[in-house]
Amino acid sequence: MKFGGTSVADIDRLNRVAARLIERAKAGDDVVVVVSAMGKVTDDLIGLAHQANPKPCKREMDMLLSTGEQVSIALLAMAIQKQGYEAVSFTGAQVGIITDSVYSKAKIVRIDAACVLEALIQKKIVIVAGFQGRTVDGQITTLGRGGSDTTAVALAAGIKADACEIYSDVDGVYSADPRIVPKAHKLDTVSYEEMLEMAASGAGVLSMRSVEFARNFDVVIHCRHSFKPADVPGTIVRGEDPSMEDAVVSAVTHDTNEAKITIRGVPDRPGIAASVFGTLGQNNVNVDMIIQNISDAGLTDISFTAPEDDITSVTSALEICLKEIGARTWNIDRDIAKVSIIGAGMKSHPGITAKMFKALAEEGINLDLISTSPIRVSCIIAADQAETAVRVLHTAFGLDQE
């Protein structure tokens, strides 16, 4: 069971989470819980860091941020013990979440969860700090955004849990963001592939990495609401099987946290794109969509999108490599949004893309970049048109709930 920062934002909520955990433990389940930092703690720590150093070293940033979850696990253990049940907390380092040494975005390489299994045998509720791990030589790392979900799924795989329940302040996975589309409905089941595409294109319920991990280790994820009764189901994310009804389009997602970077006057010769995106990769920038315009007089333009959080890394990477390759200028456009339609049934239904473009065109929405996968179509549009686009597509693909 994994509870995010909102679910443990204060002592009152911690007590409610504690009660929920004890209820499950008393029902006979072995309970392992992963928690994030309380409410805005991580943001506060980041604020402090930037006061100390506008460009803080990532190793020290991980040293700092990992304290947020450590506070949560200790307080949750105390809250459970107060309600009369045994509990024990472990940091990521203690529980043996071994990562690579890419500070602030570390990847889990191995889990030695022996101490979890041992504590479960002693009938304790085991509390593990999300978002963090350690390198083989004992350096503290954090897993980056969505890291607590990844911790939960990885632990579930490591201890062969029956399921990994991810709790948050939403009921489950929706056909679109219900704040924007009032007629959006909760999905009962979503395949890993659909969930991956949804996470990659803006659905905030689960991080993409955690879904990848779940798919690779066949962990069933159950997305649920933290404070609704235990018999209210959420959305199950699992491997596709023939019993699943493949909706042509299951969901419409949007993401306003990306920025579009355009490099102009790039010499059009082999190896240039490799050089640019190689450098970006070395700087741990998650490049999303890439488009290269046709060449004009031996020069071309390259556009790509990346998370706004990565813009500092993008800037330093481009400053180095553009000088080498001799591009003319580059600029960043933050006023963009990505709108996507996702559905496993898309694979066997041609014409979906055309239908999407038509629906958007009828609303006068201009498409900037387009990218597709077998089960997704994404368009970059102006940020202020994102909500309209989502509503139009939700209706166009028959997702509106009666």
Added chain:
Amino acid sequence: MKFGGTSVADIDRLNRVAARLIERAKAGDDVVVVVSAMGKVTDDLIGLAHQANPKPCKREMDMLLSTGEQVSIALLAMAIQKQGYEAVSFTGAQVGIITDSVYSKAKIVRIDAACVLEALIQKKIVIVAGFQGRTVDGQITTLGRGGSDTTAVALAAGIKADACEIYSDVDGVYSADPRIVPKAHKLDTVSYEEMLEMAASGAGVLSMRSVEFARNFDVVIHCRHSFKPADVPGTIVRGEDPSMEDAVVSAVTHDTNEAKITIRGVPDRPGIAASVFGTLGQNNVNVDMIIQNISDAGLTDISFTAPEDDITSVTSALEICLKEIGARTWNIDRDIAKVSIIGAGMKSHPGITAKMFKALAEEGINLDLISTSPIRVSCIIAADQAETAVRVLHTAFGLDQE
């Protein structure tokens, strides 16, 4: 160099500490710095813990409190790096401060400071979290009050440092608390034995445990002011040697953080005291002074003093063992103070005790309990008479500065 919570209370002070460290490093010194949690962070965390559980489990308390220093070390590293010098931070667990498993009052059993020496070779300023360590099997522990001083001295011993400089908001060790005795003066040199007696009797500059550690491993301590120029000396604490001038009385100390516990109607037979104080010891209560009154009809009274912080442990220990031994009643008096005179020269000067009692009697100050060591005499008096007593004794023993 060790900086306490007041010296790192905010980013501005962290920057000043960083500048001071860099100055020393640039002067050619290898610099290792131990820091406490910032300002009131530990108090805030304790407050949170008590909201979660009025009687928090000590293991989880250590898990919680150790985050305070971890925040400090990361921010200090960032502040140093911003000023252009290399730095690296380590938690107590990472730096190999191995302790026993008495949570909240762990004792250091060993230091594996290999990573400190390695970072020093790389010309980095090494920052270590005070107050914390880990057990051999990786559980996080804290060292209890004054723990950061102990970390500093133990590390200094472990890496064979030339000296251990303890920085705080006072200039050094004074002949009495200058807030109470305006004529108090700073002592240039104090022997370990005197410092131990002073620490045990209320001088807050250094913790007793850190001085014991320093004596056992022959670490020279230099108590200094955090924000005075580097050439302003503080007080050196080191082994006694013939060149030291043995003042009959070096200092007058007082302590208002003790409570007096009196047990009435204790059966006067062998083994009773052993049972009472054995149980208190098992509960990690630091009993200070003990007095047993003469027996009356086979029953006697036992009084002792202990830190007010230990009263919860005292209460639970006494509730158990007094039932067994059949004592009548017991009570706690918090309105007491301990006033002490300390001086290595006392050993060879008889009559000091009488002089002390006379000076106090002339002010109408009643003595409740008395205890002595070869270089110290302590009296328990009413709390509201403590300041008068300190001033009277400071004058009586010729310590007032012209």
